[in-house]
Amino acid sequence: MSKKTDSNSYTIIFSVGMVLIVGSLLAFLASYFKPTIDENKRIEKQQNILYAMGVNENEEGSVTFISKDVVGENFSKYITKQLVIQGGAISENDQAYLIDIKKQQTLAKEGEDRLFPLFIGEKDGKTFYVAPIRGKGLWDAIWAYVAMDENMVIQGAYFDHKGETAGLGANIKLRFFMDDFTGEHLLSDGQFKGIDVSKSNNDPKNEDKMDNQVDAIAGATITGDGVSAMIKSELRNYVSYFKNLKTN
């Protein structure tokens, strides 16, 4: 004898009911938590930008941001200007750190002029120019905040990823990889060259800072290539800003 739950009408009613219940539950929870999640993301961006310019609580080998409670006041203290570069025009915008780089890249693909945010920070009498960049890793997005000086020499960087392989590509957010970038030159003989994450670098202690290369991570070739490509394609857009900075 067939059970009541086997009939077609029961199956359809059950499916509709389940979709309605699950859909409403998830929609309710997503909108309920959205303000808290957005706030966490905003704080994270400020922490990342400050991290790149050396405002962090790193101990030996660790990656530690400044605490959530003090990030707001430190951000206003260290970040003196937030610029937005669009097609050669430069404007100030104190919400520039909220600009979504992914959306801007999509706009550029559609042929529109995208926005390039740049955050200028002062720490211990030194000026830092922090640029947010975004690219593709092996599985999903990778992004970084790169702090440079006026000669486009990297002063610090924070890398992150959405879903790179744990223990391999995911290691781009570890100190041994990120710290290698500090001191590396993005220019070579005045021309923009970027930085290659190279397997044939032969400089594991990264003593040569002029070679436009850092040592790659074993087993993370595609993520490493993604990092090189991201740095090349994104930071190139800031070259004219730095050239103007020197002539003015």
Add this chain to the structure above:
Amino acid sequence: MGLLSKKDAKLITDPLTDNNPITIQVLGICSALAITAELNASIVMAVSVLFVLGVGNVVISLMRNIIPSKIRIIVQLIVVATLVIIVDLVLKAFAYELSKTLGAFIGLIITNCIIMGRFEAFALGNGPWKSFLDGIGNAVGYGVILIIVGFFRELLGAGTLLGFKVLGDPIEKTGLYAIGYENNGFMLLAPMALIVVGILIWVQRSRNPALIEEN
């Protein structure tokens, strides 16, 4: 009398040994390959699966008499996906750092065959308490293997455990590296997880010959 009857206790202890989901049932191998290059990731995955499988088994068990059999697999998928999304949202709101660590595993939890396997094989036919114990037992059995594999892969592949350099510094040549030891980069690649799981299966079967199939 203890907290659990003998039968109930077996639901928890069996998956730890002679009915282990990975080494005997050969379920959940995909995530065992994908995320065991680091001990930390193995632990996070083990805890996530423990929660999803424990709660999921109870939900499916409570619904077992009203689920239409024709669409039961889809219903199971919806339950597990809903649970995982809820966990993700709560973590993003209240433990943002942890949610970022977990981010890569969300998809892997949903597709983990242990979860669907236990829903289908156990929770659909048993009460909530028994299903809960079965879920916990299988998740722990899975987690233990994950942690053992993660331990050896991180130790031999990177010379670290939970990120700490336990064998010395390979670049500065201190500790074991001073006498010529080198990390085995192969251990970080997915195929080596299979070899480690293979060794575990070998050890388990040589300790308990009853597990060896007859030809």
